[in-house]
Amino acid sequence: MFFTYLRRELRRRRKAALVVASGLALGIALVIVVSSVSSGMGKAQEKVLQSLYGLGTDMTVTKAMETSEEGGERPERPRFSFDAQAEGSGEEQSTDHVLVQGFQSLADSTVDKVGEQSGVADAVGGLSLQVVKVSGEFTRGRFQQDGQGGQDGGQGGPGGAEPSEGGRVQGGGADFDVNSYSVYGTDVTEPELGPLTSSRITDGRTFKASETDAKVAVVDSAHAKEKELETGDTVTVKGTKFKIIGIATAESGDAAADLYLPLKQAQTLADAKDKVTTIYVRATDSQQIDSVKSAIQKNVSGTTVTTSADLADTVSGSLSTASSLATGVGTWLSVAVLVTAFLVAGLLTSSAVSRRVREFGTLKALGWNSGRVTGQVVGEAVVHGLMGGVLGIALGLAGAYAVTAISPTLQAELGGGAGGMGGPGGGPVGGPGREAAAKTLEVALTAPVGLTTVALAVGLAVAGGLVAGAFGGWRASRLRPADALRRVA
Structure with a gap:
């Protein structure tokens, strides 16, 4: 009887049912x-952090540069020496200067000490370097006496003889290019931690665990394209040739470095034996990151521990703004609209019951009790609520699909290295060897819909129906058969 009457009433009051369900x-x-969208924001922020830390990294350990009493430590400045003698004139010369970038170097033993702390599952050290390459050549000038053409026998310029009176040197000089690129020394025995994990190998292969001191390299795809490098080519750093075994492409944002080398090779190039700039840490339990951070800071003196949450606080730009809007304004707007929809559904149901006084009064006269x-x-x-839920899920999925299809691009601005924040390779936020200035990453926004969201929608639909039913049921329970008789009269 219940379902028969229910089916008849829903068919008879289709418009009212549609209004309630639509709300x-x-x-x-x-x-x-x-x-x-909030879930998509979270995934976008994870991509930004992964482009800085790499996959699987919960925190980094660094040591801030020591400052002098005069107002700060002066950074090391590269010095270059070239042979400008006559016999070398006209020949291209080049020299590399390798600088340790980021924070103050830490001893390799610090990596083991960090790894021994309670709650640490794994710890890996890395060395961030900046290579400044100067290459070019000197050109000898030509001596010319006043009133005469140039004389091949008279030479001037770098390394040449002094010109005699009544003449001058024309031409000559120096033409040098200055290029710089970043190098990251990675522990090849621990491939699952560090910035290289934020890139995928698109050509060749990655390092083998046995290549701890091999002269091999993995090159970022952008750098390889710029320098026209391919797998199997060689690159020379400070006179040492490295064979390119793979090309890596960053999953999001910029790569952690232009060139990746085995850690020992990087230490040799920088004259930084047994030194690292950053220690990448994975915790045994993601819920205990704060306690692990406290333990490391307490037991490994002089270090700064930066968690993913700390780094996320430095992310600004449209990604941060949109995330704040989605979690703040968006959430409150959703709650407001949902509460309004529940109230409207309840009022409409109560109003419908008021128009059915004669019907319900007659049913009570025939023996139906209030319950x-x-x-x-x-x-x-x-x-009505379930109908609204089905329609709402369909509309919600369509909206989420539209956001994913459009994939609006959001910008994440990463601040400099102030406050001890470490970027990939231990350098300032933005990558090893990058300047401390802000860096901007572009991230495509998606709107994934999980089963939890669908279950929440179904729960809200049932809750909406119960709220509306509570309004209408309370009104119906107060009706008396006499009310129906008055309506008939």
């Missing part, structure tokens, strides 16, 4: 879209 559907759809009448009204409201 609930809009609220539920908005909740789904906001939830999916049965209330159950009938609640049942109809729950069906």
Whole structure:
């Protein structure tokens, strides 16, 4: 009897049912879209952090540069020496200067000490370098006496003889290019930690665990394209040739470095034996990161521990703004719309009951008790809610799909290295060897819809129906058969 009467009433009051269901559907759809966009924001922020730290890294350990009493430590400045003698004139010369970038160097033993702390699953050291390459040549000038053409026998310029009176040197000089690129020394025995994990090998292969001191290199794809490098080519750093075994492409944002080398080779190039600039740490339990951070800071003196949460606080730009809007304004807007939809559904149901006084009064006169009448009204409201839920899920999925299809690009601005924040390779935020100035990453926004979101939508639909049913049921329970008789009269 219940379902027969329910089916008849829903068919007879299709317009009213559609109005109630539509109101609930809009609220539920908005909740789904906001939830999916917020999830997409979270994934976008994870990509930004992965481009800095690499996969699997929960925190980094660094040591800030020591400052002098005069107002700060002066950074090391490269010095270059060239042979400018006549016999070398006209020949290209080049020299590399390798600088340790980022924070103050830490001893290799510090990596082991960090790894021994409670709650640390793994710890790996890395060395960030900046290579400044100066290459070019000197050109000898030509001596010319006043009033005469140039004389091949008279030479001037770098390393040449002094010109005699009544003449001058024309031409000559020096033409040098200055290029710089970043190098990251990675522990090849621990491939699952460090900035290289934020890139995927698109050509060739990555390092083998046995290549701890091999003269091999992995090159970032952007750097390889710029320098026209391919797998199998060689690159020369400070007179040492390295064979390119693979090309790596950053999954998001810029790569951690232009060139990746085995850690021992990087230490040799920088004259930094047994030194690292950053220690990458993975915790045994992601819920205990704060306690692990405290333990490292307490037991490994002089170090700064930076967690992913700390680094996330430095992310600004449209990604941060949109994330704040989605979690703040979007959430409150969803709640407001949903509460309004529930109230409207309840009022509409109560109003519908008021128009059905004669019907419910007659049913009571025929023997229906108040509980049965209330159950009938609640049942109809729950069906309205489920209809709204189905419609809302469809609208929400369409909205989330539209966001994913459009994939709007958001910018994440990463601040400099102030406050001990470490970027990949231990350098300032933005990569080893990068300047401390802000760096901008572009991230495509998606709106993934998970099963949890769908389950939440179904729960909201049922809740909306129950709220509406509570309004209508309360109104129906107060009706008396005499009310129906008055309406008939």
